Amino acid sequence: MSNDTPNDKQPKQQHKTIEQAQAEGKYIRKVRSFVKREGRLTKAQARALDTLWDTMGLNHSDGMIDAKTLFGNDNPITLEIGFGMGKSLVAMAKAAPEINFIGIEVHRPGVGACLAEAEAEGVTNLKVYEHDAIEILADCIPKGTIDTVQLFFPDPWHKAKHHKRRIVKPEFIESIRGALKVDGVFHMATDWENYAECMLEDMKTAPGFNNLSETQDYVPRPDSRPLTKFENRGQNLGHGVWDLQFNKID
Numbered sequence: 001m002s003n004d005t006p007n008d009k010q011p012k013q014q015h016k017t018i019e020q021a022q023a024e025g026k027y028i029r030k031v032r033s034f035v036k037r038e039g040r041l042t043k044a045q046a047r048a049l050d051t052l053w054d055t056m057g058l059n060h061s062d063g064m065i066d067a068k069t070l071f072g073n074d075n076p077i078t079l080e081i082g083f084g085m086g087k088s089l090v091a092m093a094k095a096a097p098e099i100n101f102i103g104i105e106v107h108r109p110g111v112g113a114c115l116a117e118a119e120a121e122g123v124t125n126l127k128v129y130e131h132d133a134i135e136i137l138a139d140c141i142p143k144g145t146i147d148t149v150q151l152f153f154p155d156p157w158h159k160a161k162h163h164k165r166r167i168v169k170p171e172f173i174e175s176i177r178g179a180l181k182v183d184g185v186f187h188m189a190t191d192w193e194n195y196a197e198c199m200l201e202d203m204k205t206a207p208g209f210n211n212l213s214e215t216q217d218y219v220p221r222p223d224s225r226p227l228t229k230f231e232n233r234g235q236n237l238g239h240g241v242w243d244l245q246f247n248k249i250d
């Protein structure tokens with residue numbers, strides 16, 4: 001007969017936290033804001049990834065960046081999350097050589113296209129990650145170092161059951177606040193009205209931000225933001241576009 005007390009018969013809690021479980025090598029399913037599409041690389045994208053990665057690519061495994069060493073100057077930094085094919089990011093970088101740009105995108109063909117476009121346009125003030133922005137913000141961007149964060153046309157995840165995949169949520173907003181300098185700006189744009197309303201609600205309740213909209217909701221599209229591919233498509237379909245800009249107050 002066993003000497004077990006009733007307490008010994010309780011199932012033992014295996015892991016106290018997700019971090020502890022991960023440290024023990026357990027796979028934890030994360031809700032991600034993207035589904036990895038293994039789109040084919042064109043020859044130009046593959047060549048750009050091969051030849052330009054050493055000068056323009058940044059690796060998650062290298063950990064925290066030192067922007068002054070990376071860019072060789074102290075210029076302000078704009079960080080763009082989910083740049084797609086990178087056309088508008090490259091256009092912005094070309095138009096503002098006095099700003100350093102860092103792009104983050106998970107879609108490999110998009111990263112290749114962005115590098116090829118940057119080379120074609122002679123842009124040198126741009127570096128890119130091919131990785132999940134959530135992990136880059138946590139592991140690679142030192143706190144209080146970014147002047148502007150841009151998030152243009154994030155995947156809207158239309159169905160209510162998929163809203164949990166939307167990248168804009170309180171934890172994400174808090175990590176953006178961490179990355180920004182005081183007075184730095186978080187600029188979002190979407191062509192999905194329900195997402196715009198949720199962004200506005202989440203930003204209103206988030207600590208440490210001030211809405212730059214005179215009407216305390218949306219701002220007109222600033223001239224500095226070129227029309228993106230998704231915006232063009234949305235406009236052709238008759239969609240509206242909502243821009244939101246908040247600055248970090250503490």
Ligand SMILES: C[S@@+](CC[C@H](N)C(=O)[O-])C[C@H]1O[C@@H](n2cnc3c(N)ncnc32)[C@H](O)[C@@H]1O
Pocket residue numbers: 033034081082083084085104105106107110131132133134152153154155156167228229230231
């Ligand atoms: C709808 S597209 C918009 C692309 C571009 N900003 C534009 O307006 O044309 C959203 C992009 O965000 C990227 N994305 C989604 N979640 C991401 C994440 N966690 N980290 C990096 N990129 C992400 C997707 O791969 C996709 O290219």
